[in-house]
Amino acid sequence: MFLIYDIIVGEGIVRLEIFRQLTLNGYKNVLLLDKSLRVLTDTSSGNSGILRTRFDTIPQTLESKLVKRDYELY
Numbered sequence: 001m002f003l004i005y006d007i008i009v010g011e012g013i014v015r016l017e018i019f020r021q022l023t024l025n026g027y028k029n030v031l032l033l034d035k036s037l038r039v040l041t042d043t044s045s046g047n048s049g050i051l052r053t054r055f056d057t058i059p060q061t062l063e064s065k066l067v068k069r070d071y072e073l074y
Helices: 013-024 062-073
Strands: 006-009 030-033
Touching: 006 013, 013 030
Parallel strands: 006 030
Antiparallel strands: none
16 A cells, blocks of 8 residues: 655745644645754755734735735734
């Protein structure tokens, strides 16, 4: 019997959140892979590290809608 996995490559903050959301939404075979043998090393080094707020986005844009949704989630 073969198992089929949804694979996420890399363990940056964005990928960890994708992993979290998939598992919270019932996905059972999610696999998180990274090149490092240690957990959470070099995470999000390629990301700008800036999180937008609801106050500095242009209204009615996709970014604004996603920021609002994420704010409500957390």
